[in-house]
Amino acid sequence: MIISRLEFLHRAGLDQETLQVWIEEQWLIPSSTAPDQAFSDADLARAELIRELRHDLGVNDEGVGVVLALLDQVHSLRNALGETLISVRDHPSSSDR
């Protein structure tokens, strides 16, 4: 589902300025194919994670960037590992090379 900037602000409970900073920091990367930015459900869940990191877990702004960068790497690694496992299962011989 595509979420408009206005709806995103409302559903994520953010104000304009905060969202602007988060986007500038690249904590959130909306797809910007259109004049107005478009957000996804994944962006909404990510905004919720950022909010929890800052408010509930006491991570400061510098820390949030570090956590997100590491998390993105973890997820990319997990996805790569998942594909590797599938690839090895489908072509067992290629793992002998």
Next chain:
Amino acid sequence: MKDPYETLGIDRSASAGEVQKAYRKLAKKLHPDLNPGNKESESRFKDVATAYDLLSDSVKRQRFDSGEIDATGAERPRQRYYRDFAAEAAPGSPYENRSGFADFAQSDSFLAELLRRQAEQARFARGTDLHYRLTVDFLDAVNGASKRLTLPEGGTLDVAIPPAIQEGQTLRLRGKGAPSPGEGESGDALVEITINPHRFFTRHGDDIHLDLPVTLKEAILGARVRVPTPQGAVIVTIPKGSNTDSVLRLKGKGVARRGGHGDELIKLKVVLPSEPDSELDDFMSKWTPGAAYDPRRDMQS
């Protein structure tokens, strides 16, 4: 449900600061987004979050302490965690970061090959499907129409509504979804249809139902009256002596279906004048119904 003090590992006299400290310590360890592959952390985190919700709110905490509410007091209805989205992210997601294993690619030919193939896949990956919702008028849903959808991200989308579309049906518009992150095909736009109710038509399968008010005179003597159908008004003959709840069937005036159309079913409703009518009163007072006319006969015991 466990005791919230026990869940957070604090005693009952803990201050607000200690409650928050205990929660943060556990949350850092258990937050599902910090434990992407660990299902158990989610249920433990839920317990911790519920306990914290209760104990961090001084009013709720007091009510719990005095036994007014139980420990489940406020379970947070939780949507999906970010990790669920990240796990199913298509290659080419803006948050993807492969720098964590870029060095592998140079040292191992098997991995290098695999990563090269993945990069290739990402380049030709299809764009994601976008979901929209469109509300159409009853008659447009029956007869078909062409609608223009204004997209939340800007731009418009022309949607051809085929005749006889149903509530909740989804139209797939090929290639109208998000563009590919690389050079692949665009995704599709999926448009879910909601249908507004009509003032007097209702739809049951392929048939259109309509309650048609008729006058006392039309019901008794019969008449030719104009009746709306989804395709426009037609002249219908009301047979002599039609009663309330009599049903007339207009063949082929319903919703299109394979090999034809459904029917329109007209249910008659005899309606008396809303204002007192002295002529009708006079007439009725002179009229003596026959002995056979007793609509409540079945009710007598």
